[in-house]
Amino acid sequence: MARRHDPGRRQRIIDAAIRVVGAKGIAGLSHRSVAAEADVPLGSTTYHFASLDELMVAALRQANEGFAEVLAAHPALSDPAADLAGALARVLGEWLGGEGVELEYELYLAALRRPPLRPVAAEWAEAVAALLSRRTDPVTARALVALMDGICLQVLLTGAQYDEEYAREVLGRVIDAGRGRGPGRPAGERDPADAR
Missing domain, CATH: 1.10.10.60 (Homeodomain-like)
Incomplete structure (x- = not known):
């Protein structure tokens, strides 16, 4: 046959x-x-x-594409006047409220015990940092990825309610620090030196 x-x-x-x-x-x-x-x-x-690891690599790679696609399509990444911290906080809230986020993190965290998955997890972080580098420097972009990842994990692992305003505030602090603004200036407030 x-x-x-x-x-x-x-x-x-x-x-x-x-x-x-x-x-x-x-x-x-x-x-x-x-x-x-x-x-x-x-x-x-x-x-x-x-192997099962090969299958999990393919599944994780596909699951990872969702967040990066949502972020890449957001107009705040191409508009330097847009509130990046606010946009990222909204995207996180939408992502956490959608379907499949638990599944994505389960596959992502499987990399702790399955080394073949680690490069795929790293690919996700690098891809999101590359997107954020359109609006900030690479070091700040990596810090934003780590912070967003941490916020998502806390919400998913503790069952806590996602607090968009808190997320906007802390993301804004990282962005401002990356621009050379100290932690004493409220997030989103422009540095007078920027007007020069």
């Missing part, structure tokens, strides 16, 4: 892996559970992904 050509099978397997992790967590992820979810033969999952 001839093998049926199925060019979308690899993508369906990745999508199925993301659904499995969303429903059962990392512990529920196996080639067998993914094959069942994707409605493909077990051999298809091992053909496209020789």
